[in-house]
Amino acid sequence: MIYLYWYLGVGIAVLAVVYGAHRLTKEKESESLRELLEAVNPDRKKLSYRILNNVVAPILAAILVVAVWPVAVYMKAKEMFKKKDDAEVEEEREFAVERKDLLERLTVQEVEKREVVTDPLKAAPELPFGHLHAAWKEFLKGHAEGGELWSFSARWQTTWGRKELRSGYVLVENGSPRAHFLTVWKDLPDDADAEDKTKRAGADDIPAWLRRQAD
Numbered sequence: 001m002i003y004l005y006w007y008l009g010v011g012i013a014v015l016a017v018v019y020g021a022h023r024l025t026k027e028k029e030s031e032s033l034r035e036l037l038e039a040v041n042p043d044r045k046k047l048s049y050r051i052l053n054n055v056v057a058p059i060l061a062a063i064l065v066v067a068v069w070p071v072a073v074y075m076k077a078k079e080m081f082k083k084k085d086d087a088e089v090e091e092e093r094e095f096a097v098e099r100k101d102l103l104e105r106l107t108v109q110e111v112e113k114r115e116v117v118t119d120p121l122k123a124a125p126e127l128p129f130g131h132l133h134a135a136w137k138e139f140l141k142g143h144a145e146g147g148e149l150w151s152f153s154a155r156w157q158t159t160w161g162r163k164e165l166r167s168g169y170v171l172v173e174n175g176s177p178r179a180h181f182l183t184v185w186k187d188l189p190d191d192a193d194a195e196d197k198t199k200r201a202g203a204d205d206i207p208a209w210l211r212r213q214a215d
Contacts, residue, residue, distance in 0.1 A: 011066035014073060019062075093159055097170045097177040101154040108140060108149060111169060115183070129183075139181045148172040152180065155188065163188040 117130035124130035143149065153167040167184035170177045 014066075095154075095156055095166060097152050097154060097180045099175070099177065101152040102170070102172070102177065103151045103153055105148055105150050106169075108143070111149065111151075112136075136181060139179065142179050143171055144173060146173075147178075150177070152177070153184075163190070 112128035115128045115136075116126060117124045117128075118126060119130070125133065127133040129136045148171070150170050150172050151168070152170050153165070156164045156166050158164065165184060165186055165188050166182060168180055168182040170180040172178065
């Protein structure tokens with residue numbers, strides 16, 4: 001029995017260390033990402049979802065760590081060594097709209113008229129941006145008086161050399177692009193004619209929220 005007590009005691013100590021390390025390294029969920037996820041999955045706002053996600057799941061995870069702490073130690077050590085190996089890898093640059101990417105100044109009414117989703121199968125609501133209508137309305141809360149709303153299209157190259165097309169709408173204040181709302185996010189081919197072919201957002205473009213989920 002004494003060995004069991006020692007085992008559980010070590011498990012509790014490991015749990016405390018793992019939890020502390022997790023709190024120190026955990027990245028805060030961005031406001032824009034949370035808004036998009038809530039728009040796609042309204043259940044995230046429900047009390048039952050928050051209880052399962054914020055209470056039940058952590059308790060079960062804690063019990064599991066105490067019960068099989070040698071596995072938790074192995075996984076944490078593996079994660080630490082992996083981070084050490086990747087320490088020299090450059091972090092991904094954060095995308096931001098630049099003045100050269102701006103296309104056309106529009107009103108909110110003009111944008112919503114052109115972005116109304118018409119789905120013959122009625123899978124998406126017939127509203128501007130369909131399922132992302134709530135996220136769009138939340139985005140507009142940052143539309144300060146005197147600010148401008150512009151469409152944009154930008155060619156973006158990631159840190160690892162992948163070329164992408166990102167398009168959508170951006171709030172412009174005092175001539176400087178601020179927050180943006182992505183409607184297109186897709187890879188670009190390497191051929192020389194890619195820019196001319198991809199400047200126009202077609203019906204086959206992948207919505208930004210779907211691309212993020214796929215990643």
